[in-house]
Amino acid sequence: EPEVTQTPSHQVTQMGQEVILRCVPISNHLYFYWYRQILGQKVEFLVSFYNNEISEKSEIFDDQFSVERPDGSNFTLKIRSTKLEDSAMYFCASSGAAGNQPQHFGDGTRLSIL
Amino acid sequence: AQSVTQPDIHITVSEGASLELRCNYSYGATPYLFWYVQSPGQGLQLLLKYFSGDTLVQGIKGFEAEFKRSQSSFNLRKPSVHWSDAAEYFCAVAAGGNDMRFGAGTRLTVKP
Numbered sequence: 087e088p089e090v091t092q093t094p095s096h097q098v099t100q101m102g103q104e105v106i107l108r109c110v111p112i113s114n115h116l117y118f119y120w121y122r123q124i125l126g127q128k129v130e131f132l133v134s135f136y137n138n139e140i141s142e143k144s145e146i147f148d149d150q151f152s153v154e155r156p157d158g159s160n161f162t163l164k165i166r167s168t169k170l171e172d173s174a175m176y177f178c179a180s181s182g183a184a185g186n187q188p189q190h191f192g193d194g195t196r197l198s199i200l
Numbered sequence: 201a202q203s204v205t206q207p208d209i210h211i212t213v214s215e216g217a218s219l220e221l222r223c224n225y226s227y228g229a230t231p232y233l234f235w236y237v238q239s240p241g242q243g244l245q246l247l248l249k250y251f252s253g254d255t256l257v258q259g260i261k262g263f264e265a266e267f268k269r270s271q272s273s274f275n276l277r278k279p280s281v282h283w284s285d286a287a288e289y290f291c292a293v294a295a296g297g298n299d300m301r302f303g304a305g306t307r308l309t310v311k312p
Contacts, residue, residue, distance in 0.1 A: 090243075119300070129244070129290060129302040142299045177243060179300075188234060189300060193243040 092178050092192035099168055100200055107163045107195045109178030118161045119179040119189060173199045202227040202293045206303035213281050214311045221276040221306050223291030233274040234292040235265055286310045
């Protein structure tokens with residue numbers, strides 16, 4: 087069964103540094119998503135992406151965040167100047183359509199900000 | 201905006217006992233409803249989904265869920281729990297848009 091893959095599995099970064107989290111969605115999917123899960127808390131929606139542009143974003147997704155689909159297979163989340171509170175698990179997901187298709191999740195990248 | 205409530209933060213059941221995890225949603229119309237399971241250090245795995253039609257849906261690993269419009273609920277059930285079912289369970293709702301909203305999760309502990 088096709089999977090969403092995320093790299094790296096764990097990223098440790100100094101506060102203030104830029105970090106890029108990478109995802110390879112399922113190849114025939116058209117909708118891509120990023121979610122965040124702070125340790126012990128619920129999964130929070132960050133952003134959805136379709137047709138090479140952001141379709142929806144949450145209040146968490148401020149100017150420090152950006153997403154990009156640089157080629158036909160990768161989907162990245164960039165945090166420009168990391169803060170301690172950005173430490174979390176970041177999950178990428180993809181789906182074939184919006185709403186009525188389940189989103190398939192990767193195993194996540196654990197981001198630790200020092 | 202849609203929202204999801206999982207009233208139980210932590211549930212402990214004995215192996216072989218039945219299980220019901222509660223989920224209530226808030227949305228003006230019928231949303232798309234999902235249950236995901238997360239094992240420690242792992243991603244989210246889809247257990248089952250409801251879009252329309254039969255209100256009792258079957259999922260993987262012997263789980264089922266029932267959509268009750270009158271109660272705005274989508275509770276997850278399993279008749280006999282196995283030790284490997286210990287995990288965090290998330291109910292989620294998507295209202296036709298692109299964002300999925302998750303509940304806070306219910307942590308399931310299984311006693312031998």
